[in-house]
Amino acid sequence: MIKRTGFRPLQSLVAGWRPADGTPLEPLEAILLAWTGIVGGRVAQHSQPLELHDGVLVVATRSSAWSQQLQFLEPEILARLRAMGGPALTGLRFRSGRLRPPKPAGAERSVVRRPRPAAAEGPLCAPCRGERARRRKVDLERLFFNLPWLDAESLVSLVPGLEPGELEAIRRGLLQRWWLGLERVRRGSRRATDHERRIASSYVLLQSGLAPDDITPAVVRNVLGPDLEARLFGSPGSAPSAAKEDER
Numbered sequence: 001m002i003k004r005t006g007f008r009p010l011q012s013l014v015a016g017w018r019p020a021d022g023t024p025l026e027p028l029e030a031i032l033l034a035w036t037g038i039v040g041g042r043v044a045q046h047s048q049p050l051e052l053h054d055g056v057l058v059v060a061t062r063s064s065a066w067s068q069q070l071q072f073l074e075p076e077i078l079a080r081l082r083a084m085g086g087p088a089l090t091g092l093r094f095r096s097g098r099l100r101p102p103k104p105a106g107a108e109r110s111v112v113r114r115p116r117p118a119a120a121e122g123p124l125c126a127p128c129r130g131e132r133a134r135r136r137k138v139d140l141e142r143l144f145f146n147l148p149w150l151d152a153e154s155l156v157s158l159v160p161g162l163e164p165g166e167l168e169a170i171r172r173g174l175l176q177r178w179w180l181g182l183e184r185v186r187r188g189s190r191r192a193t194d195h196e197r198r199i200a201s202s203y204v205l206l207q208s209g210l211a212p213d214d215i216t217p218a219v220v221r222n223v224l225g226p227d228l229e230a231r232l233f234g235s236p237g238s239a240p241s242a243a244k245e246d247e248r
Helices: 010-016 027-039 041-045 064-071 074-083 126-146 152-158 166-187 194-208 217-224 226-233 242-247
Strands: 047-053 056-061 091-096
Touching (some): 027 041, 027 047, 027 074, 027 152, 056 064, 064 074, 074 091, 126 152, 126 166, 126 194, 166 226, 194 217, 194 226, 217 226
Parallel strands (some): 056 091
């Protein structure tokens, strides 16, 4: 069962956090405190808010592949920051490099007020429930295609309202649908299209559960099989990772 984790409102962080000397919390520090809640645990391990200049938040990432993948999340990240009442941001800029080491325990103290629970909605009619479920499915499949390396925590945060087991059911169904299409490519005689290669890259990442930096030709060959790998990417062992494929 997926544990739902709500975002921490930046307003409550700014209002409730005070260092020992009483110095007010800076906007960047507030974002740093809330970053894991904004992007999820896995993404937070590979990224870190670095600077804030003229409404642009500079985010450090562990590699150019992570920078490029995080660009897909920019609208969602900005929307979350704005909804939380943080500083007025106009955009994000990603910079690959080493992340700063975390501050020692005790270097900062925070008191986070528990957000008020959302008002309970009345019962929805069957067509409304069906339409909401359809929208969740579309949103989740889009994230699985563009960002297949996101962890469950991040996905639940980005697609609110997911029911227990819904995420895994949609994931399995999408993997099955992708595989049927890739099997047609393997059995066919025409050349694979760029879109089919993109699906294959997302399939490898989603099926393996690995981050883009961890994908090797051996992983691709193990997930797709040597015949399909050769049909999609040329000679066996030449398949690029999803991150490298996106950089083209």
